[in-house]
Amino acid sequence: MTIRTPRLPHPGALVALGLAALAALSFGALVGAAETRAGAFALDPYLRRVLVFALTQALLSTALSVGFGAALALALARRRFPGRDLVLAGLGAAAVMPAIVVVFCVVAVYGRSGWLAAGLDALGSSARPNPFGWTGILIAHVFLNAALAARVFLDALARVPAEHWRLAAILGFGPLATLRHLDWPILKSELPGLAGLVFLLCFTSFAIVLTLGGGPGKATLEVAIFEALKVDLDFARAAVLAGLQLAICLSLTLSLHWAVTRAPVAPTQSLPVARPDAADPRLRRLDLAVLALGAALFAPLLAATLTGAAALPRVLDADLAYAAGVSVAIALVSAGLACALALALAGAAQAARSRRRPGVAAAYDLLPALVLAIPPFALTAGLFLALRGLVSPTQAGFLLLPLVNAIGALPFAYRFLAPALATTQERYGRLAALLGLTGRARLAIVDWPTLRRPFAGAFALAAALSFGDFGIVALFGGGALRTLPYLLYERLGSYRLDEAAAIGLILVATAFLLSALAARTARC
Amino acid sequence: MKHATLPAAALVLAAAGFATPAAAQDAPTLRVYTYSSFVGRYGPGEAIEARFEARCGCNLEWVTADDAGSLLGRLRLEGEHSPADVVLGLDMNLAEQARALGLFAPHGADTSGLDLPIAWEDEVFLPFDWGYLAFVYDETRLSEPPATLEALFTDPDGPTVVLQDARTSAPGFGLLLWSEAVFGDGFPEAWAALSPRVVTFTNGWSEAYGLFLEGEADMVLSYATSPAYHRAVEGEEKYHAAEFAEGHYLHVEIAAATRTSDEPELARDFLAFMLSDGFQSLIPEGNWMYPAAMPDAGLPESFEGLITPDEAFLFDPARVAAERRALLDAWLEATSR
Numbered sequence: 001m002t003i004r005t006p007r008l009p010h011p012g013a014l015v016a017l018g019l020a021a022l023a024a025l026s027f028g029a030l031v032g033a034a035e036t037r038a039g040a041f042a043l044d045p046y047l048r049r050v051l052v053f054a055l056t057q058a059l060l061s062t063a064l065s066v067g068f069g070a071a072l073a074l075a076l077a078r079r080r081f082p083g084r085d086l087v088l089a090g091l092g093a094a095a096v097m098p099a100i101v102v103v104f105c106v107v108a109v110y111g112r113s114g115w116l117a118a119g120l121d122a123l124g125s126s127a128r129p130n131p132f133g134w135t136g137i138l139i140a141h142v143f144l145n146a147a148l149a150a151r152v153f154l155d156a157l158a159r160v161p162a163e164h165w166r167l168a169a170i171l172g173f174g175p176l177a178t179l180r181h182l183d184w185p186i187l188k189s190e191l192p193g194l195a196g197l198v199f200l201l202c203f204t205s206f207a208i209v210l211t212l213g214g215g216p217g218k219a220t221l222e223v224a225i226f227e228a229l230k231v232d233l234d235f236a237r238a239a240v241l242a243g244l245q246l247a248i249c250l251s252l253t254l255s256l257h258w259a260v261t262r263a264p265v266a267p268t269q270s271l272p273v274a275r276p277d278a279a280d281p282r283l284r285r286l287d288l289a290v291l292a293l294g295a296a297l298f299a300p301l302l303a304a305t306l307t308g309a310a311a312l313p314r315v316l317d318a319d320l321a322y323a324a325g326v327s328v329a330i331a332l333v334s335a336g337l338a339c340a341l342a343l344a345l346a347g348a349a350q351a352a353r354s355r356r357r358p359g360v361a362a363a364y365d366l367l368p369a370l371v372l373a374i375p376p377f378a379l380t381a382g383l384f385l386a387l388r389g390l391v392s393p394t395q396a397g398f399l400l401l402p403l404v405n406a407i408g409a410l411p412f413a414y415r416f417l418a419p420a421l422a423t424t425q426e427r428y429g430r431l432a433a434l435l436g437l438t439g440r441a442r443l444a445i446v447d448w449p450t451l452r453r454p455f456a457g458a459f460a461l462a463a464a465l466s467f468g469d470f471g472i473v474a475l476f477g478g479g480a481l482r483t484l485p486y487l488l489y490e491r492l493g494s495y496r497l498d499e500a501a502a503i504g505l506i507l508v509a510t511a512f513l514l515s516a517l518a519a520r521t522a523r524c
Numbered sequence: 525m526k527h528a529t530l531p532a533a534a535l536v537l538a539a540a541g542f543a544t545p546a547a548a549q550d551a552p553t554l555r556v557y558t559y560s561s562f563v564g565r566y567g568p569g570e571a572i573e574a575r576f577e578a579r580c581g582c583n584l585e586w587v588t589a590d591d592a593g594s595l596l597g598r599l600r601l602e603g604e605h606s607p608a609d610v611v612l613g614l615d616m617n618l619a620e621q622a623r624a625l626g627l628f629a630p631h632g633a634d635t636s637g638l639d640l641p642i643a644w645e646d647e648v649f650l651p652f653d654w655g656y657l658a659f660v661y662d663e664t665r666l667s668e669p670p671a672t673l674e675a676l677f678t679d680p681d682g683p684t685v686v687l688q689d690a691r692t693s694a695p696g697f698g699l700l701l702w703s704e705a706v707f708g709d710g711f712p713e714a715w716a717a718l719s720p721r722v723v724t725f726t727n728g729w730s731e732a733y734g735l736f737l738e739g740e741a742d743m744v745l746s747y748a749t750s751p752a753y754h755r756a757v758e759g760e761e762k763y764h765a766a767e768f769a770e771g772h773y774l775h776v777e778i779a780a781a782t783r784t785s786d787e788p789e790l791a792r793d794f795l796a797f798m799l800s801d802g803f804q805s806l807i808p809e810g811n812w813m814y815p816a817a818m819p820d821a822g823l824p825e826s827f828e829g830l831i832t833p834d835e836a837f838l839f840d841p842a843r844v845a846a847e848r849r850a851l852l853d854a855w856l857e858a859t860s861r
Binding site: 044046049100103104107108111112113114132206207210211212213214215216217218223226227229230231232233317319381384385388389392393394473474475476477478479486487489490491492493494495496497500 | 559560561563564565566567585586587588589590591593594596597598600601602603605606607621689690691692719722723724725726727729730731733734735737738739740741750753754757812848849853855856857859860
């Protein structure tokens with residue numbers, strides 16, 4: 001191990017500083033613009049109830065999503081079947097489905113007049129499903145996040161070195177031994193980061209919790225922040241609430257990180273290998289059950305987006321082409337930015353780890369997910385306040401939209417890229433140092449071959465996520481800045497539910513294609 | 525390949541974002557802020573733009589935010605730097621907060637031609653359309669809608685409803701005010717009685733109306749003019765608004781010129797045009813609301829047979845601003861138990 005003291009700070013350190021500065025700038029601008037003092041604020045009974053509810057639902061959603069996601073990933077890793085690629089692309093599309101589309105799909109399937117109700121009717125049952133309340137929230141959250149978890153876990157499982165599988169076959173590992181010695185260490189290494197990310201997504205979930213929750217008591221802090229920022233224009237309260245949210249998320253992700261440590265990765269290249277446990281008949285039945293359950297959860301909700309197909313011919317016009325162009329441009333910029341930021345941070349974490357400073361490395365690992373705890377609405381508003389006077393509001397929108405989207409996609413990109421970078425470091429780090437390979441040469445020769453697959457996945461996911469984002473467009477959209485989600489809401493506001501559904505279908509289909517394309521790029 | 529697409533994408537963004545000011549060199553530009561559905565494919569915005577530009581020798585540029593609340597939020601963020609000349613689409617409940625920004629100039633318009641259920645005296649804000657909040661239902665699914673707001677709220681066997689959250693949505697807050705006008709201090713109990721029949725509270729009007737059309741509830745909080753849309757566009761006669769004996773909440777959409785405008789003359793011209801036939805005739809079947817000044821041709825056929833409440837509830841904006849927090853807290857207590 002060579003210990004090198006770099007003269008220049010690692011680019012990742014600059015990224016970390018930049019992100020912290022952006023957050024500070026935005027908070028500072030909010031507090032600075034506030035007319036009331038932030039002290040006049042108490043945790044009233046309503047807010048306490050919201051906190052308890054938000055924590056409970058986020059913990060439950062996370063446990064279910066991560067657990068089911070792991071089971072799905074293992075089943076998919078063990079089985080090869082026709083259409084498996086489509087299943088993987090479907091998971092990729094599900095993971096980034098816009099909240100409003102998820103809400104309408106859940107209602108179309110599980111609603112009072114939904115498919116399930118129609119099925120029950122046909123069977124002569126008068127039972128009526130009710131998706132509003134815990135059921136709807138959990139279905140929607142598990143749909144989104146189990147898909148994400150399955151994709152991340154599956155990627156991680158592919159990193160088990162080929163030697164391990166040969167050894168396992170020689171030693172005659174049964175399914176339990178395989179799980180314990182091969183799969184579990186890998187799953188465990190992904191667990192804290194992934195669970196932290198899913199928890200944050202559920203804890204800050206806004207439209208899903210509010211619309212499917214059934215009552216104002218079922219809300220998240222994000223609703224209170226939205227209210228303070230957009231309705232009461234009480235910037236001080238918004239900043240305090242956002243700070244509270246940040247503190248809760250920070251303490252939870254920190255404890256997760258300390259509870260579960262990363263497993264070391266063996267220094268070899270992995271090759272596609274037939275898993276010896278695939279033949280076990282009990283596992284075969286289990287996997288079949290898991291895959292069937294997955295199909296039952298994902299297939300109807302994804303299929304529900306197809307109801308938008310009827311109105312497709314009516315939305316295909318110049319308006320849509322323009323919005324799609326803007327969406328694509330913003331998605332490409334923000335996905336590229338998100339991947340670049342994630343790589344820089346992961347590189348800094350790696351450098352810190354090889355200098356034997358695990359605390360610093362953990363801080364880098366935490367940062368991307370923590371950024372999610374800052375409400376995008378507060379971040380955008382704060383940055384806009386800081387920018388005003390320097391650029392016109394339209395220009396500010398064009399600057400902030402890709403930036404805030406990139407920051408939103410950063411934790412996703414990081415989950416794909418950081419483990420892969422850690423793998424290359426542990427496998428080739430010493431060799432690369434011995435050969436004096438650094439910087440771009442190292443990236444091209446050493447890291448890229450391993451990184452290509454997760455990079456494609458991360459880029460596709462980040463692009464799809466940004467493609468479907470509505471948060472910031474709600475405030476700064478319009479004029480030249482019209483994206484597909486903007487158009488979706490515009491049609492919804494003009495009674496054109498069917499056209500909104502058609503645009504929703506386009507968004508989901510794009511995510512599906514991106515995901516399939518990423519898988520193909522990764523293979524060749 | 526990725527390296528080629530990124531700069532290209534950045535270029536598109538830059539062109540789209542920064543090219544707009546260049547187009548405004550020859551003629552003066554009037555920037556009108558409004559909510560997105562007003563200028564969308566089906567809104568009246570485009571036709572209004574063409575008609576106004578034909579007479580003003582200027583460029584009318586629409587700048588949009590998602591809804592009235594976002595509009596106010598954006599103005600608040602922009603402050604004195606706002607390039608807005610006119611803001612169109614706030615509602616009465618936001619009027620006081622908007623006024624407090626100190627961004628608006630007196631309209632100076634003649635209000636004698638206004639056709640509202642109430643007298644108009646505001647010197648800053650001008651109404652451009654109005655409507656009643658009402659509960660819309662599908663007669664094939666609900667044959668006997670309640671006759672009073674009281675019955676809707678308190679009858680345990682009454683219809684199920686989908687509502688908007690009073691914190692995040694203008695009609696949602698409107699219903700809270702409406703219930704307070706009808707039930708007085710007893711409004712939290714009324715809400716507690718209604719709660720079991722509320723399928724859900726959505727964050728905006730669109731989501732609630734969508735859920736209603738999908739068949740999730742018997743009634744939805746919307747506007748008394750909503751059935752006109754279904755009749756005119758879909759040829760569908762089954763949707764109606766229930767008329768309540770106590771009277772209905774009056775929703776008035778307002779506009780104002782900014783004090784910081786570079787084109788104050790043009791902004792005033794636009795406000796005057798707003799009350800003329802050229803603008804008002806586009807409102808009924810463009811924004812699905814009642815015009816603030818009756819167009820020469822009168823109301824379209826699709827508006828025939830809509831409910832005409834005897835009583836219109838309108839709330840003093842100053843009082844609303846002062847009591848807003850207390851009302852919301854009581855409402856939250858009643859509905860989130």
